[in-house]
Amino acid sequence: MATEASAWFLEQVGQPLVHRALALPDLKVDDALVEVLACGLCHTDLGYADGSVRPNHALPLVLGHEAVGIVREASDATLVGKPVIVPAVLPCGRCALCQSGRGNACTAQKMPGNDIHGGFATHMIVPAAPLVRLDAAPPGTDLRLLSVVADAVSTAWQATLRAQVRPGDAVVVIGAGGVGAFVTQIAKALDAQVICCDVRDDKLAQVAAVGADLTINVRGKNPRDVRKEVHGAFASWGVPSLNWRIFECSGTPDGQTLAFTLLARAATLVQVGFSAKPVELRFSNLMAFDATVHGTWGCPPEAYPDVLKLIWQGKIQLAPFCELAPMSQLNQALTDMAAHNLEKRMILDPRA
Numbered sequence: 001m002a003t004e005a006s007a008w009f010l011e012q013v014g015q016p017l018v019h020r021a022l023a024l025p026d027l028k029v030d031d032a033l034v035e036v037l038a039c040g041l042c043h044t045d046l047g048y049a050d051g052s053v054r055p056n057h058a059l060p061l062v063l064g065h066e067a068v069g070i071v072r073e074a075s076d077a078t079l080v081g082k083p084v085i086v087p088a089v090l091p092c093g094r095c096a097l098c099q100s101g102r103g104n105a106c107t108a109q110k111m112p113g114n115d116i117h118g119g120f121a122t123h124m125i126v127p128a129a130p131l132v133r134l135d136a137a138p139p140g141t142d143l144r145l146l147s148v149v150a151d152a153v154s155t156a157w158q159a160t161l162r163a164q165v166r167p168g169d170a171v172v173v174i175g176a177g178g179v180g181a182f183v184t185q186i187a188k189a190l191d192a193q194v195i196c197c198d199v200r201d202d203k204l205a206q207v208a209a210v211g212a213d214l215t216i217n218v219r220g221k222n223p224r225d226v227r228k229e230v231h232g233a234f235a236s237w238g239v240p241s242l243n244w245r246i247f248e249c250s251g252t253p254d255g256q257t258l259a260f261t262l263l264a265r266a267a268t269l270v271q272v273g274f275s276a277k278p279v280e281l282r283f284s285n286l287m288a289f290d291a292t293v294h295g296t297w298g299c300p301p302e303a304y305p306d307v308l309k310l311i312w313q314g315k316i317q318l319a320p321f322c323e324l325a326p327m328s329q330l331n332q333a334l335t336d337m338a339a340h341n342l343e344k345r346m347i348l349d350p351r352a
């Protein structure tokens, strides 16, 4: 293959990524060669880079699981030349979980930048079948922004599917940055009313600007006091607790404790964020409340077209939450992320 390819490799944890040539093996029949237009930087990438999360693939590994690109080679000729999202979860498509619409839980799934080389590269080789086509993007769409759909937006979408958010529901989102901002916008697009909780006023201002009905800065507050505030608002909106939907997106023990504290009779909680730390909960509250708690992981590729429609309709805005930069600034972006200095989700362009 004559294509000149390069990538940013994690060679040693705790060290900067190394930019060097990427060897592209001959394509297998089920794979596609994708020329990367952009790849989003996720907090999980920082975890791999600093050694706090171990990738499944041995080092060196190309990180990045939020890629959008153009298919350059594939067995399916109709794919070639087409823009696609490379989902962060690439299910096998054949197992019992995949066959029952639970491909996001497929035990044979591949994740770019974890199981296989990822999107911090000029090119990637990925399974062709789960690629999500972007043919329906309105003219003038900056396809690079759609990279965040591969994880942040689609994960938020799947979480709202899991919770069965309906018009008129009362939603509370804990953790207003990243995935939480997209859960907020999706819930609003589904005609729910939304409260966002965070410990940062700037994050709360961002979600207020895209439709959150109420924001609460929970820094230093007792979860029981927040419970009074949230339940009071839901009650004032006249929504019965059966239709309360709680999304824990902060991935912090405090956020998880708060989410559990907000449970009520027949309410639903979805755990979206990740924390390696345990929390102490009175689990029997689930029994007492007849409540439902779901986990959610990624999003099956077949669920993408519906959330893309909301983006085409302008009901989910990406630009206010994203910042484009050349991929050559990737190490700086990781440093900034580690120092909590990133205001927005960074999208890295290997051609810039």
Ligand SMILES: [Zn+2]
Pocket (backbone or CB within 6 Å): 042, 043, 044, 045, 065, 088, 151, 152
């Ligand atoms: Zn991610």
Ligand SMILES: [Zn+2]
Pocket (backbone or CB within 6 Å): 091, 092, 093, 094, 095, 096, 097, 098, 103, 106, 107, 108, 109
């Ligand atoms: Zn499968």
